[in-house]
């Protein structure tokens with residue numbers, strides 16, 4: 427029987443070169459690229475199904491303000507990496523996929539590596555009620571791939587907002603955040619369910635705007651490292667340590 431990896435590899439090798447080139451140009455220009463068909467449909471369905479099941483069984487609310495990113499809020503339900511690892515199957519298989527990493531490396535124009543910090547490999551987040559948001563922040567590692575499992579109602583917030591080519595001043599994050607927001611144009615995108623997007627997330631300031639009204643938005647977030655990240659002494663994990671304090675202590 428064909429393995430998941432073989433299936434993904436075949437699927438990706440049949441993507442038109444033109445499309446890959448277009449995505450790569452998009453990413454190069456704007457540090458974000460929305461990919462509609464990174465997986466064949468049946469695997470995407472399985473991925474979504476697993477995310478919803480894990481959320482139902484094991485989600486924990488996170489409601490906190492993060493000092494490390496300038497005092498911005500996190501308000502959503504989430505499932506941590508170890509729970510996904512222990513009870514899931516397809517999410518970790520797709521995360522481990524070399525074919526996916528190679529394809530994303532073509533889009534990014536550089537090699538994506540497995541992230542050297544396990545807690546950040548994959549996470550499920552779900553903004554589930556009015557006001558829920560993933561506040562302004564930068565990620566610890568260069569690349570994030572976000573699978574939109576459920577998109578919110580179009581008129582009810584939950585859009586991805588971002589400003590590319592910015593710097594996270596870890597010594598003074600609040601000022602860095604305010605300076606960017608005071609001086610730069612913020613872009614906003616509605617990402618459809620079934621799509622995923624690749625972002626240069628360590629230099630792109632980003633957030634999920636607060637939900638307005640009764641709607642839900644669920645994502646699976648994969649993190650990948652650049653070659654440079656692997657030896658960067660300035661990478662730290664304060665954000666993860668604060669959001670997942672209980673889980674990381676238990677581990």
Ligand SMILES: O=C(O)CCC(=O)C(=O)O
Pocket residue numbers: 551560565570572586632633634645647
């Ligand atoms: O939910 C999203 O689209 C973004 C998630 C995110 O930025 C993160 O998990 O770091």
Ligand SMILES: [Fe+2]
Pocket residue numbers: 563564565570627632
């Ligand atoms: Fe992020």
